[in-house]
Amino acid sequence: MSRPLAAATDVLVTLGSRYVRHAPGSLGKAALAARLLNPYLRDHPRRRLAETRSGARFAVDTRDLIQRYLYLFGVWEPHMTGWLSGRLKPGDGFVDVGANIGVFSVLASQLVGDAGRVVAVEASPVLHRRLEQHAWLNGCRTVRAVHAAVSDSRGKLTFTLASSRNMGANSIVPYDGPAEAVFEIEAAPLPDLLEPGELENARVIKIDVEGAEGSVVRGLAPVLDRLRPDAEITVEVTPERMAKLGDGVEELLGTMAGAGFHVYRLANDYAPASYPPALSGPRRVPLRWRGPVVGESDLVFSRTDAEALP
Numbered sequence: 001m002s003r004p005l006a007a008a009t010d011v012l013v014t015l016g017s018r019y020v021r022h023a024p025g026s027l028g029k030a031a032l033a034a035r036l037l038n039p040y041l042r043d044h045p046r047r048r049l050a051e052t053r054s055g056a057r058f059a060v061d062t063r064d065l066i067q068r069y070l071y072l073f074g075v076w077e078p079h080m081t082g083w084l085s086g087r088l089k090p091g092d093g094f095v096d097v098g099a100n101i102g103v104f105s106v107l108a109s110q111l112v113g114d115a116g117r118v119v120a121v122e123a124s125p126v127l128h129r130r131l132e133q134h135a136w137l138n139g140c141r142t143v144r145a146v147h148a149a150v151s152d153s154r155g156k157l158t159f160t161l162a163s164s165r166n167m168g169a170n171s172i173v174p175y176d177g178p179a180e181a182v183f184e185i186e187a188a189p190l191p192d193l194l195e196p197g198e199l200e201n202a203r204v205i206k207i208d209v210e211g212a213e214g215s216v217v218r219g220l221a222p223v224l225d226r227l228r229p230d231a232e233i234t235v236e237v238t239p240e241r242m243a244k245l246g247d248g249v250e251e252l253l254g255t256m257a258g259a260g261f262h263v264y265r266l267a268n269d270y271a272p273a274s275y276p277p278a279l280s281g282p283r284r285v286p287l288r289w290r291g292p293v294v295g296e297s298d299l300v301f302s303r304t305d306a307e308a309l310p
Contacts, residue, residue, distance in 0.1 A: 013040050017072055020276065029276035033072060038272040041068050042165060050074070054085075056106045056138050059130075065166045065270075066100060073275045076103045079267050080234070080298060082283040083309075084108065084204065087232065091115040093201035097150050097190060097216060098122065098208040100167070102131040102143070108204075109140035118142050119198050123149040123159055123185050124170045144195075149187035150209065152218035157187045171210035173241045189219030200226055205233045211241025217252050224259035232309075233261070233301045236268075237293055249293045261301035264309055265289040268298045285309055 016037050020029045045063040052058065053074040060067035066076050075081050084107060088094060094108035099120035108118045120135070120143055122128045128147040135143040149157045149172075159170045161181040170181075191199060207216050213235050220233075233256070239249050253263060264286035269278070278284075286300040286309040293299070302309055 009040070010044070013037060013044075017041075020072060021074055026276040026280040030273035033276065034271065034273040037072055038068065041072065046071065052103075052107075054081075054107055054110055056110065056134075058101065058103070058106075058134055059137070063165055066103065067167075069272070069275065070103065072272070073279065075275075075279065077268060077298075078275060078278040079284040080104070081107065083266060083286065083300075084206075085111065086283075086310075087204055088112055088116075089203070092203035093117045093198060094119070095190070095194070095198065095202050095205040096120045097206065098210070099131055099145075100127050100208075102134040102145075104206060105131065105143055105145075106134055106138050106140055109135070109138070109142050112142060114142060116142055117144070117198060117201060119144050119146060119194060121146045121148060121150055121190075121193060123147075123157075123187075124161075124167070125183060125185075126181075127167060127170070144198075146193055147185075148193055149185050150190050150193065150207075150216045150219065151187040151212065152189060152215040154186070154188050154192070156184050158182065158184050169210055171212070171241065173211040173244045190216065191220065191223045199223060200228060202227065202231055205231070207233065207235045209236075211238050211245060213237055214242050214245065214247030214252055217255055221255050221259070224256075224261075229303060231303075234266070235299050235301070236296070237299055238296045239293060253293070256301045260303050262303070262305055263289050264300040264302060265293075266298040266300055 016032050041062040047061050050058050050060045050071040060071050062068040062071050069076050088111035090113040092112045096105045099105050099122040105118050105120035122131050132145050157172050160175045160179045161170045164180050266286040267284045288307045
């Protein structure tokens with residue numbers, strides 16, 4: 001690509017990004033985001049200070065999926081963002097297992113205020129530093145960043161990152177392809193990583209650990225009865241990855257049901273074309289789920305017995 005053409009393309013991408021991000025409605029945004037903006041920003045990375053729709057600021061590199069979506073749409077996982085925004089109140093606690101660069105931890109800190117408490121647990125040393133940076137950048141005094149892995153017992157775990165195009169895909173699931181990075185870190189059950197009162201005050205515990213959700217929930221199981229009555233736990237389950245670690249969704253569901261939790265499913269779609277309609281349409285809520293869980297799903301566990309969580 002010639003320099004004049006490259007410069008013209010860059011300008012068009014900037015204008016297109018502003019249209020997708022700031023123009024009312026969703027006309028043409030899905031196609032523009034999917035066909036031009038998302039691949040261009042991935043392959044021609046920009047490093048910017050991006051502001052989310054809640055007013056938080058993140059230093060992003062658009063090579064990475066999450067950071068690219070923050071730059072392009074001002075949000076990551078719009079339905080989860082909307083649900084958490086309606087769930088967390090001033091004074092609440094939030095525990096973020098697999099916090100990545102801190103998108104949900106910073107949002108939670110905004111929602112729970114100075115009287116609340118946010119615990120952000122991240123295993124990756126690179127992402128942990130970014131998490132701390134973003135907590136500082138946004139003045140989140142209630143965020144306690146914990147550099148550790150979470151499991152059902154103490155010991156060292158080895159994580160592999162396949163590609164820096166998705167920094168959140170650090171995983172302990174066996175992987176035999178080319179690796180971008182490999183690191184070891186100490187792991188412990190979640191209750192062992194929490195300070196007094198952080199477990200009991202948690203309104204929401206969010207678990208996103210790329211296939212290791214079975215062991216995280218097993219480590220949490222002995223203390224589920226200590227959670228506040230309205231506590232809810234959201235878990236991104238990936239059955240295929242769980243199976244490679246010898247785990248199954250059925251065990252996880254059984255553990256939660258045995259502790260009095262009902263299962264709900266919250267819609268989620270990582271395709272860039274799904275974001276404009278999600279942001280301009282009605283807010284989705286978790287719906288009661290009674291069937292098998294056969295694909296990647298965002299599950300919400302609640303003691304509320306209903307067809308949908310308000």
